[in-house]
Amino acid sequence: MLASVATFALVGVDSHEVTVEVDVRRGLPAFTLVGLPDAAVREARERVRAALLNSALEFPLQRLTANLAPASMRKAGPSFDLALALGVLIASGQVPAEAARGMAVCGELSLSGSLRPFRGALSMALGARAAGYERLVVPVENAGEAALAEGLEVLPVGSLGRLVDLLHGRWELEPARPDPVRSERSLHAPDLADVRGQGDAKRALEIAAAGGHNLLMVGPPGAGKTMVARRLPGILPPPSFDEALEITRIHGVAGLGDGRLAAERPFRAPHHTISPSGLVGGGSQPRPGEITLAHRGVLFLDEVAEFSRGTLEALRQPLEDGFAEITRGQRSLTFPARTMLIAACNPCPCARPAGDCRCNDVDRLRYSRRLSGPLLDRIDLVCQAAAPPAAELVDPHGAALERSSVIRARVIAARERQRDRLGGSGAYCNADMDGRLTRRHGALGDDGVRRLLGSVEQGGLTGRGHDRVLRLARTIADLAGRSRVSAAHLEEALAYRLASPVGLAA
Amino acid sequence: MIGAATVTACDSCLRRGYLVGRLAGHIAGILDSPHRRVTGLLALPDEKLIQAVARERAGDALGFLEEFDAARARAAVERSQSTAVCRHDSSFPTQLADLEDAPRVLFTKGRGDLAALSQVEPRVALVGARRASAYGLEVTHALGRGLGAAGVTVVSGLALGIDAQAHRGCLEGGGTPVAVLACGPDVPYPRTNRRLYEQVCERGLVVAELPPGQPPFRWSFPARNRIMAGLATLTVVVEAAERSGSLITSDFAIQLGRPVGAVPGQVTSSRAAGSNALLKDGAAFITSAEDVLDELFGSGGGSRPRSSSSRDQAEAEPGGDPVQGLLLEAVEAGLGVDGACAHTGLPVHEVRAGLSRLEASGHVSRDALGIYRRTAAERRAISPRHWNA
Numbered sequence: 001m002l003a004s005v006a007t008f009a010l011v012g013v014d015s016h017e018v019t020v021e022v023d024v025r026r027g028l029p030a031f032t033l034v035g036l037p038d039a040a041v042r043e044a045r046e047r048v049r050a051a052l053l054n055s056a057l058e059f060p061l062q063r064l065t066a067n068l069a070p071a072s073m074r075k076a077g078p079s080f081d082l083a084l085a086l087g088v089l090i091a092s093g094q095v096p097a098e099a100a101r102g103m104a105v106c107g108e109l110s111l112s113g114s115l116r117p118f119r120g121a122l123s124m125a126l127g128a129r130a131a132g133y134e135r136l137v138v139p140v141e142n143a144g145e146a147a148l149a150e151g152l153e154v155l156p157v158g159s160l161g162r163l164v165d166l167l168h169g170r171w172e173l174e175p176a177r178p179d180p181v182r183s184e185r186s187l188h189a190p191d192l193a194d195v196r197g198q199g200d201a202k203r204a205l206e207i208a209a210a211g212g213h214n215l216l217m218v219g220p221p222g223a224g225k226t227m228v229a230r231r232l233p234g235i236l237p238p239p240s241f242d243e244a245l246e247i248t249r250i251h252g253v254a255g256l257g258d259g260r261l262a263a264e265r266p267f268r269a270p271h272h273t274i275s276p277s278g279l280v281g282g283g284s285q286p287r288p289g290e291i292t293l294a295h296r297g298v299l300f301l302d303e304v305a306e307f308s309r310g311t312l313e314a315l316r317q318p319l320e321d322g323f324a325e326i327t328r329g330q331r332s333l334t335f336p337a338r339t340m341l342i343a344a345c346n347p348c349p350c351a352r353p354a355g356d357c358r359c360n361d362v363d364r365l366r367y368s369r370r371l372s373g374p375l376l377d378r379i380d381l382v383c384q385a386a387a388p389p390a391a392e393l394v395d396p397h398g399a400a401l402e403r404s405s406v407i408r409a410r411v412i413a414a415r416e417r418q419r420d421r422l423g424g425s426g427a428y429c430n431a432d433m434d435g436r437l438t439r440r441h442g443a444l445g446d447d448g449v450r451r452l453l454g455s456v457e458q459g460g461l462t463g464r465g466h467d468r469v470l471r472l473a474r475t476i477a478d479l480a481g482r483s484r485v486s487a488a489h490l491e492e493a494l495a496y497r498l499a500s501p502v503g504l505a506a
Numbered sequence: 507m508i509g510a511a512t513v514t515a516c517d518s519c520l521r522r523g524y525l526v527g528r529l530a531g532h533i534a535g536i537l538d539s540p541h542r543r544v545t546g547l548l549a550l551p552d553e554k555l556i557q558a559v560a561r562e563r564a565g566d567a568l569g570f571l572e573e574f575d576a577a578r579a580r581a582a583v584e585r586s587q588s589t590a591v592c593r594h595d596s597s598f599p600t601q602l603a604d605l606e607d608a609p610r611v612l613f614t615k616g617r618g619d620l621a622a623l624s625q626v627e628p629r630v631a632l633v634g635a636r637r638a639s640a641y642g643l644e645v646t647h648a649l650g651r652g653l654g655a656a657g658v659t660v661v662s663g664l665a666l667g668i669d670a671q672a673h674r675g676c677l678e679g680g681g682t683p684v685a686v687l688a689c690g691p692d693v694p695y696p697r698t699n700r701r702l703y704e705q706v707c708e709r710g711l712v713v714a715e716l717p718p719g720q721p722p723f724r725w726s727f728p729a730r731n732r733i734m735a736g737l738a739t740l741t742v743v744v745e746a747a748e749r750s751g752s753l754i755t756s757d758f759a760i761q762l763g764r765p766v767g768a769v770p771g772q773v774t775s776s777r778a779a780g781s782n783a784l785l786k787d788g789a790a791f792i793t794s795a796e797d798v799l800d801e802l803f804g805s806g807g808g809s810r811p812r813s814s815s816s817r818d819q820a821e822a823e824p825g826g827d828p829v830q831g832l833l834l835e836a837v838e839a840g841l842g843v844d845g846a847c848a849h850t851g852l853p854v855h856e857v858r859a860g861l862s863r864l865e866a867s868g869h870v871s872r873d874a875l876g877i878y879r880r881t882a883a884e885r886r887a888i889s890p891r892h893w894n895a
Contacts, residue, residue, distance in 0.1 A: 199854040200854050200857075203854040216876075218876055360640070362638075364874065365874055383876075388844070496858060
């Protein structure tokens with residue numbers, strides 16, 4: 001008898017439908033598995049046999065052939081176990097085939113017959129919903145995450161035996177509900193009010209958050225660059241439901257999530273020894289890289305000058321396109337990678353306080369050149385992070401500093417102005433504006449035009465820099481709640497724009 | 507494109523120029539130390555030069571002399587959009603004749619007129635270290651700009667560091683830069699300065715002893731330095747270590763009996779040891795373009811810098827507003843942006859906007875990582891005296 005059961009396989013961060021076909025036929029007892037399985041999938045045969053027997057079910061002593069279709073796709077991981085076991089049960093007549101209609105199953109089996117959780121439950125649930133399935137059986141631990149896919153009945157099942165009971169109608173089961181979202185911001189979440197000093201970095205951070213611009217912080221070690229950067233997610237608008245779903249799906253695939261819907265944007269801070277494939281994704285079974293894990297959130301590169309040239313090079317395409325494309329052999333995978341980049345570096349290679357610095361201009365130039373090209377091209381703001389004076393650090397009566405929630409309210413207001421203005425143009429924030437949109441929305445008054453002209457004539461501003469400054473000035477005006485960009489907004493933008501290294505010994 | 511003037515050099519001088527180019531490799535072979543005997547060698551007449559450097563290959567070189575086709579050489583010079591002027595030409599810089607081994611022909615490229623080199627007085631050579639300090643670069647830029655604005659021709663060698671900065675400053679001041687190269691006039695060396703080379707061609711003149719297409723040799727750098735010293739009425743050394751190439755230039759100037767000046771450097775820095783030693787030996791003490799003009803024309807003489815650029819106006823009136831003055835103080839003290847906020851009592855967005863205005867007026871500049879610095883040129887303009895005035 002032939003049985004076919006639907007399950008899902010992860011491909012990158014998406015899931016593709018896989019049909020498990022099981023054929024039971026008289027002959028010498030054997031269990032053959034075909035359809036490009038990897039080692040973990042091949043081992044499923046042993047797990048399925050033991051799980052069936054330990055669940056007081058029968059393992060047919062006949063010739064079993066299982067096929068994972070489509071046969072051309074490589075299958076990896078243990079999440080096919082449950083589908084294989086169910087296929088065997090249906091093919092051997094232990095479970096009625098009609099009971100499993102319209103149902104997809106995913107899960108890893110233990111030898112005892114209980115189900116183990118797997119990575120990427122939400123991705124598989126979204127895949128199942130898109131493929132038109134009404135019900136999805138998953139291990140209990142994955143149910144909360146899978147249930148985030150609205151409109152799909154997610155059935156949390158603890159063991160193979162319970163699944164058989166369910167299919168025989170001996171057991172009724174409430175579909176799973178998503179776990180409640182954690183209260184929006186916990187008391188322990190890092191707050192900008194904890195950071196003393198750093199006026200310049202905070203201002204730059206607010207502008208970056210308001211317009212989706214990329215930021216470079218330059219400051220000596222210990223000044224608090226990391227501290228400031230970590231607080232960026234707290235002033236960004238909270239993710240919308242769809243964004244949260246994307247974040248949760250990716251983190252589920254990477255095994256990072258806790259099964260709840262993400263309430264905060266991710267913050268990823270890879271160490272500078274990371275490899276290119278660690279940063280943008282890769283491996284023989286391609287896994288999402290840090291830039292994908294930072295999707296809809298923040299990618300923070302501390303000591304950015306220490307990253308290898310190749311690693312920074314690899315960032316170029318994903319930063320430009322908002323997705324990372326990984327090609328391995330004949331396959332090509334696309335990982336989402338829409339992220340804000342925050343980078344930090346020392347002002348010079350010796351990383352000593354300004355007074356003790358022994359670096360000459362050639363050393364400095366060489367240092368800054370390590371970042372040039374791929375990265376600096378994408379940086380809109382450069383700010384200074386100076387260590388606050390000691391008095392300010394220890395002063396217990398210091399003025400109360402602005403809380404992240406207050407700044408976040410301003411950022412959200414600025415983003416709303418942008419959304420109203422850019423609605424329907426394909427751009428979501430000022431940083432997304434192309435040249436045409438920039439000229440339409442970033443228009444300057446006469447004094448602003450004169451000021452900009454001065455900078456262009458002085459030779460410090462190129463065509464690309466020109467558009468970038470206008471976008472930045474637009475964001476500063478949005479933060480101020482102004483519909484027109486004034487000369488003061490433009491001047492501030494010019495001061496944050498990266499100085500081009502003209503005038504140094506080249 | 508830069509139109510090639512007709513090549514006016516006479517056959518014999520042109521042949522000499524190409525002969526030096528032809529023998530450049532041989533000369534490199536026998537000169538192991540940078541400036542040994544270069545002077546004597548290049549003073550030799552053609553046949554003796556061949557015998558001195560080509561030795562067993564002398565036959566080939568003599569053959570080259572005999573077969574030399576002046577028409578073809580002229581065509582090649584024109585093809586490279588250069589020109590060649592020989593000592594028989596009225597536009598050849600007469601002051602070069604003071605050199606005992608003056609080149610008989612100069613290959614030049616650029617819009618500038620070679621005649622201007624010999625007629626327009628004065629010419630200042632600004633030379634110094636390739637690996638220069640921020641201070642050295644700033645001072646050079648200010649000197650170049652001030653001299654350029656005063657109509658003084660600035661001669662330098664297009665090398666990295668001080669040389670390049672001298673050309674940049676001169677260009678900015680609206681002056682005529684002259685770059686003396688150690689290779690052919692159409693070879694932008696070093697390649698990093700390619701853009702600068704083009705600007706010099708556009709607004710000034712590139713001069714070389716070697717014919718078009720020739721790469722530089724080790725010996726050709728000191729040889730180039732003698733031409734710089736020969737062209738200039740005054741040689742100013744900004745930053746030079748002991749036994750550096752820049753000191754070769756000043757040595758040539760001293761031998762020619764021309765005045766030499768130096769910019770004081772940090773006494774603890776080895777990169778300024780050579781220039782400081784020059785000062786000790788009596789070189790003119792140079793701290794600004796005015797000092798150079800005083801040296802050239804005597805105190806108080808000389809044309810004042812033409813004030814045409816917007817920067818110069820800013821120099822005269824640095825903001826006129828006390829807050830901008832406070833900001834400048836903060837930058838000068840290296841307080842950083844946060845420090846400037848505390849110093850002025852202004853919120854950070856106003857401080858950034860103010861810094862942006864100061865940058866536009868040329869009072870401050872930013873390095874490659876956005877750190878603000880006071881520029882040297884305007885230091886004088888904001889001194890307290892001026893504030894009160």
